Amino acid sequence: MPWYQTTFRLPPFRRGFHLITHLVEANAPEIQKIKIGLAHIFLHHTSASLTLNENADPTVRVDFESHFNHLVPEKAPYYRHTSEGSDDMPAHLKASLLGNFLTIPITAGHLNLGTWQGIYLCEHRNHASGRMMTVTLQGE
């Protein structure tokens, strides 16, 4: 298969951790044509991030929001980049702790995720627009 690449805008999400596996699959149906390959999922932002985690119990995602707020507080006395709001610098730090890209194996036309794995969009800003994402697929 030749390379396949698509760029699209996710719908806006409120601050927190959100399951978006279905949105990635819906925007990259060419995954179904690949027997063995890799899907690379990239977010073009510095205040939101991507991670893989538990896809079943919504309280896991609530606890992610609580814990990352604890780990990266707003209004830390040492922040100097404060002009864009108290949620801005923490958002940058959370984005780098979690990372802004994923690479997932493709097997037999599907993202080869574990039973409990789902793709999270981690929205760290209070009032963000829909985030831009590029999915690049490759395989045979």
Place this chain on the structure above:
Amino acid sequence: MPWYQTTFRLPPFRRGFHLITHLVEANAPEIQKIKIGLAHIFLHHTSASLTLNENADPTVRVDFESHFNHLVPEKAPYYRHTSEGSDDMPAHLKASLLGNFLTIPITAGHLNLGTWQGIYLCEHRNHASGRMMTVTLQGE
């Protein structure tokens, strides 16, 4: 070279950080056939993770366990996902802080790691079974 992909189960490891470079290489001997390429190593779990770090002094791995327990404590008062044991929610959070996949260059038939780099399996649960891993190789 065509794509190569293999899924296998690691042996169970106790909670902590463990060097598994040799296990990845033993399960993906096709690395030796690739002059230039990439190895993608993916863990199908949400309570264990992968990272690259120091491969020589075992106290580094002990300090990783200590520090991640400090950074992500058990029984934080704000956790709501508590039904699967006090080590469960911290395991999910540690897994996303460290990440569940690695991509490593292949050069002249070997994983092109730095002198001091080794692959760690980071086991965050107290009593886990062997973890499932998929290695995807590509190159020429």
Place this chain on the structure above:
Amino acid sequence: MPWYQTTFRLPPFRRGFHLITHLVEANAPEIQKIKIGLAHIFLHHTSASLTLNENADPTVRVDFESHFNHLVPEKAPYYRHTSEGSDDMPAHLKASLLGNFLTIPITAGHLNLGTWQGIYLCEHRNHASGRMMTVTLQGE
């Protein structure tokens, strides 16, 4: 396009977070030949790391250094790996929190970064030499 891989040494950087997008591009001009593909950027070290974050305001990078020093303090009482200096064990931990590799989409001959995204070299040691990096490119 066949695979392209290059290994080079970055100039030494002082402890902190540094924009190096231009250095990656200068050392991998073959990016310009790729219409659709991926760039994999790998650091061969365990006490420095790579991340993508804000490329405009230098105070963001200052706040990264402050916050990671807060998150991973020197001289934590539980460290056992202390023989290589008080900045050594924190450097290993920071390196794994941030990660030592990036994969970035290539589109129309350019790294397809968001408007505000830049590549940071995160130097966690007080007195490091220039770090070794391998860039692997693939695409069509």
